[in-house]
Structures are given as C-alpha cells and as structure tokens.
Amino acid sequence: MKIALIHATTTALNPIEKAFQTVEPDLELLHFMDTSLLALMEKSGTLTPEIIRRFSLLMNLAYDSGVSCIQLTCSAFNDITSILQPLYPVKLFRSDEAMLDEALQYNSIGLISTVKETPIALQNYLRDKNPDCIVESIVDPGIIHLLSQGKRAEHDERVKMMVEQMDGRTEVIVLSQYSMEHVAKLVNPSVPILTAPLSAAKRCLAYLNGHIV
Known part of the structure; x- marks a missing residue:
C-alpha cells in the first residue's frame, strides 16, 4: 500500500519517515512538497486562494499516484482538510x-x-x-x-x-x-x-x- 505525505517544509521529512518505519516499514511512502507554502502562510496569516490552489496541485499529484490515504505533515495548514477533503475520495489526514x-x-x-x-x-x-x-x-x-x-x-x-x-x-x-x-x-x-x-x-x-x- 502507498501513502502520500504532503510537506510544506523539509524539516518534517525525517520525523514522519522514522514514525512510519517504526509502525510499518513495508508501507510505500510518496513525498510531495512545496516549500513556498510556509512563506506564503507567514505572509498572509491565513489560507489564501493561492495557498489552496498550490495545495490542490500537490493533492492532485498524490491522488493520481494511486495512494490509499494522504497525510499532511505541516500543522499550520491543517484547516485546509475541510476545504479539500470533499473533492477527493481518498482519505486526507491532518498532521496532528x-x-x-x-x-x-x-x-x-x-x-x-x-x-x-x-x-x-x-x-x-x-x-x-x-x-x-x-x-x-x-x-x-x-x-x-x-x-x-x-x-x-x-x-x-x-x-x-x-x-x-x-x-x-x-x-x-x-x-x-x-x-x-x-x-x-x-x-x-x-x-x-x-x-x-x-x-x-x-x-x-x-x-x-x-x-x-
């Protein structure tokens, strides 16, 4: 089975990889990242249409990869799950x-x-x-x-x-x-x-x- 991980920073990579290796090392992890997202969020302080659009691009890539679920890893963007989940049949998990x-x-x-x-x-x-x-x-x-x-x-x-x-x-x-x-x-x-x-x-x-x- 494949799980997609959506990142806004590189600092989340090692902690979540270690966690999945501990829980189930045979799972296939696919990483999707846009490091501009955090800067956009820090500038705006909220989920702007641009942030949602860029997140949607990552979601599309993840969904098209045939994953069983999608896990966010950046807590600042967690509220986006309520916006994007209705658009995808695959489960989207908040980071936290x-x-x-x-x-x-x-x-x-x-x-x-x-x-x-x-x-x-x-x-x-x-x-x-x-x-x-x-x-x-x-x-x-x-x-x-x-x-x-x-x-x-x-x-x-x-x-x-x-x-x-x-x-x-x-x-x-x-x-x-x-x-x-x-x-x-x-x-x-x-x-x-x-x-x-x-x-x-x-x-x-x-x-x-x-x-x-």
Whole structure:
C-alpha cells in the first residue's frame, strides 16, 4: 500500500519517515512538497486562494499516484482538510489529529509552536471537538527556520524554554510541529508531552487496516 505525505517544509521529512518505519516499514511512502507554502502562510496569516490552489496541485499529484490515504505533515495548514477533503475520495489526514485527540483526554492543553499560524489551526480542532477545553499557547514565531539554517542547537534551546514556561500551567503539553519531535527527549516536564509523527503514522495504519473510517 502507498501513502502520500504532503510537506510544506523539509524539516518534517525525517520525523514522519522514522514514525512510519517504526509502525510499518513495508508501507510505500510518496513525498510531495512545496516549500513556498510556509512563506506564503507567514505572509498572509491565513489560507489564501493561492495557498489552496498550490495545495490542490500537490493533492492532485498524490491522488493520481494511486495512494490509499494522504497525510499532511505541516500543522499550520491543517484547516485546509475541510476545504479539500470533499473533492477527493481518498482519505486526507491532518498532521496532528491523532495527537490532539489524545490531548483531549485532558481538561487543559498547552500548545508549543514555532510557526505563529499553527495555534489557530490546532485550537480550531480542539474547540470543535470540545468547546469547554482550556487551551494555552506559547509561540516563538519563525524559529522553525533555524533548523534549515543549521542552527539546531539554538532551535532546541528556544523550544525547551517554551516548554519550561508552559510546564505547570496545563495538564498536558503539545509540541505542534513535526520538527520539534526530537526536543521531547531533551525535556522532562511535570506533565505529559505529546508529539504528532508516531501518532499520525499509527492512525494511518489503523485506517488502512479498516479499524477506523
């Protein structure tokens, strides 16, 4: 079986590949990427017609490749699933839905983000599922770009600072970007800390095996 992965940054590649290798190494992964998308989102702050059009191009390529499902890997664009899913018979997964469903087991949720548009997309999902959930957010805008600049240590330190700042304020902490997954191993907060790639891979496999719809 083939799964399409749609990326807006190169920083998501390694975390999601590792996750699928852990869950089911025999799955065929097809990667579709447009690295201009994040810059467009950072400039506009919302899903513009241009962003939707460019995402549709990636979706068309993925669908025409005969994949069994499509997994987004950039959380800032998650709300686009409600726009594009009705246009395709193949299942389209948000980057973080499995992780956020796990987070919804708690009453208060802390979001750590490195892209300023991400918390909006995550809060939309959380409050749609549970309007009474308490969501707090800390964002250090743009530091995701430190990874592509070879400044991983600086990136990691700034994410760790956000985690430390959030610790104790909520019952669970969510690392919003795939690119932060490795930082979860570098911190030891007093509450659970959640990352998305492995949860996403497990949900895709469950869907392929007919365990969810």
